Amino acid sequence: AAQGENARELQSHILTHLGLGIPLVTTQVVGRDRYIEWVSWMANVATSIEKVLQEIRNLQRTEIAEVAEEFDVEKQVGSSTMAHKRNPITAENACGLARVVRAMMLPTWENALLWHERDLANSSAERFTLSHSVVLLDDVMNKCNRVLSKLVVDKENMLRNIENQNGLVMAEKIMLALVDNGIPRDEAHEVLRAASMEAVAKGMHLEDVCAMTPTISATFDADELHALFDPNSHLGVSGELVDEAVSLARLAIE
Known part of the structure; x- marks a missing residue:
């Protein structure tokens, strides 16, 4: 209102310069629905990663032992009491952090409820939810990449488990x-x-x-x-499905 008849022109000029879209109608505090979508996307990605890493952790159990996170026997210690243990610590850590990313959804939803589209009760919470979600998801993704890039696969034990x-x-x-x-x-x-x-x-x-x-x-x-x-x-067409999924992922990354 303070900009008078030139308000929309000014808005268009500034947002175009910043490479941002131009909203049709806004209030003083931007609607939080876009942040809900953003944090929800991050929570969904974190959940998908956790599903993969959780499966690896389960398949690393002694009674299954089909895949495992790489373990540096020269530097890593699995347990302070059980010297034989080789824990999937990176996958385990990432799974825990993925839960925190998902937990950011509740305050993000609550932050959408602004009084008369004006109060700033959302501000203090968003100083944590938005920045921490990004940082934590980045860490979860890096840890997932670390696990998958050095994943240990025991084909012989897979066959033994089938034969058992x-x-x-x-x-x-x-x-x-x-x-x-x-x-x-x-x-x-x-x-x-x-x-x-x-x-x-x-x-x-x-x-x-x-x-x-x-x-x-x-x-x-x-x-x-x-x-x-x-x-x-x-095996059926499992190999073809894997190849197609990998190709699709590479296209998305590129």
């Missing part, structure tokens, strides 16, 4: 192969369910039980059945 299931993880593969060979799906499911229960009860490998199951042995010979239990035959 005595072939049960391939039950779906066998069922679908039966369907492809003309067996009704409900019947194929029941055949594999019964075979799986028998394998568990008797501590047998599912392939051995399948070989003795009439419906299955009449459909596949020994070599065909054995090939179906090869984990590599159960």
